[in-house]
Amino acid sequence: MGQTDEINDYKLGYHVTPPKGLLNDPNGLVHFKGVYHVFFQWNQTDTTHQSKSWGHVTTKDFIQWKSYKPALEPTDWYDKDGCYSGSAVVFNEEIYLFYTGNVRGENGERFSYQCLAVSKDGNYFEKKGPVLEHPIKGYTAHVRDPKVWQGKAGKWWMVLGAQKENLVGDALIYQSNNLVNWTLVGPLLDEPLSLGYMWECPDILRFADTDIFSFSPQGLEVEGEKYRNIYQSGYFTGHFTENGIFKKNAQDFKELDHGFEFYAPQTFVDDVGRTILYGWVGVMDPKVEAAVPTRKQGWLHALTIPREVRYENRKLTQYPLSEIANLRETSPIIIESSQNEVIKLPSLQQDILIEWSSVAPDFVINLRNEIEICYQSKTKKLSITRTNWKTSIREERATFLTHELTELRLLVESSLLELFLNHGEEVFTLRYFVDETDYLFSFKNLGEPMEKRMMLYTLRSFEIEE
Incomplete structure (x- = not known):
């Protein structure tokens, strides 16, 4: 995390980034004794997808952060080729981390072990080793990314992304009474689906009126404006039953983000009941990834800002966590008019809000x-x-809103953009790279002008304690 005055370094001031090496999936998101813990997949020494550890940062307010040594490193027989993605829960005043140990055999064959590590202080984590049998009948070794939560009557549940032997994606559900001994219940969904060849990073979100099954399927075919990235992330709505089955409703698979690089989201619930989401800003074609300019500085990729997720009026929304506004400087640029605007941004860290008087x-x-x-x-x-x-080719992503557009919010960095529409009805996340020092921002009416209010806030960088 951090900022630089050299624009061509493309450093990010208020997004989680690796100090060096490659970052990918957010892991182990948890609120423990008043502190928010954010872990992430991290190759500490190179910008390749090898030798993954769990990077670790914490915050109490999403403004001041502290970084730690890696919580998990690939040092044991069951995770020697990578401590892959997983989740965290708090039990008996301890953090329980669940993750996938990745192992490659002498001939390149894959083995996946679902593992546990425990911490009393949120800093040092003691590995306990695998907690599930391997392999699973009817499935390939592509079984990973355990997400654990507590249901009713004290039951613990674990959902895993998986691939069937016929190379179709699936999710498996397990149940436990003590977080150590787990029993396979079976497939999560009550009906088989053919939706890509692998499901990664599964998650169950629970709201008053519905439950959400979120996951990241690989191998979807493009459908118009949908599924245009190399891999996707999205969800079904429905109901998770106490016998471990997710009964989805008639709504089709819905993408969580319509930008270019969003992937592998994970959520957690804090002590005031907010459902908070982080995603990875980095999934891309390997050739495009190899050309990302920040590799010259020895680092690659970022997490999204934290987003509060709500389900209201039969709609899932994502919006910047309220604490993000505390990064704003005190004197915004405010423009109220119906005219075109051309503005020189005071910095490349901006929170830009546009509201229309009608639509x-x-x-x-x-x-x-x-x-x-x-x-x-x-x-x-x-x-x-x-x-x-x-490729130097212009490329597009698009979506169709359900409601008329009345509000638009852009969170801008020197090489990353998050765009929120109608208070989070739809979201776009993407990287971009501009060689020249260009600070211009313009708004141009293409139809009949409408009265609008534009507010541009300069954002401070995170404060980081090493």
Whole structure:
């Protein structure tokens, strides 16, 4: 994490990044004794997907952070080729980390072990080794990413992403009374689905009116504006029963984010009942990943900002956690008009909020002569375009809103953008890279102008204690 005055370093000031090496999935998100713990997949020495440890940072307020030595490292027979993704729960005043130990045999064959580590202080974690049998009949060795939570009557549940022997993605559910001894219940869903060849990073979100099964399927075919990235992340709505079955409703699989790089989200619930989500900003084609400019500085990828997830009026929303506003400087730029605007940003760390008095007209926003955001009010289509840094070709992602657009919020960094529409009805996350020092931001009406209010806040960087 951190910031630099050299724009071409593309450092990020208020996103979690690795001090060096490669970061991917958020792991083990948990609130423990007043402290938020954020773990992440981390190759400490190189910008490749090898030798994964668990990086570890904490915060009490999402403003001041503390970094620690890795919580887990691949040092044992059951995780020697990587401590892969997993989750955390608090039990008996201790943190229980569950993760997948990745092992490769002499001939390259894969073995996956679901493992446990425990901590009394949130700093030192004692490995307990595998807690599940391996392999599982009818499934390949691609079984990983345990997400654990406590249900009714004290039952503990674990859901795992999996791949069947016929190379179709699936999720498996286990049950335990003590977090150590686990019993396989069976497939999570009550009906088989053919939705890609592997499901990663499964999660169950529980709300008053519904439950959410979130996961990241690999191998989906493009359908119009949907599923246009190399891998996807999305969810079903439904109900998780106390016999360990998720009964989904008629709603189709819904993407969580319509940008270019969002993947592997994980949620947790804090002590005031908020469901908070982090995602990985980094999934991309290997050739595109190899060309990311920050590799020259020895680091790669980031996490999203923390987002509060809600389910209201039959709609799942994601919006920046309220604490993000505490990073704002005290004097925003405020513009109230219906006219076109061209602004020189005071910094490349911005929280930009645009609100319309009624509904948004057709418009185009241009950020740093690189990012173009277009809205068509008739169809409620919003699209975002950028330049691919590997091919130099312009590329687009788009979605259609359910409601008229009335609010738009951009969280801008020097090489990362998160865009929230209608208080989180839809979200776009992406990286971008601009070589020249360009601070321009413009708004142009393409239809009949409508009165709007624009507020531009400069954001401070995280304060980090090493």
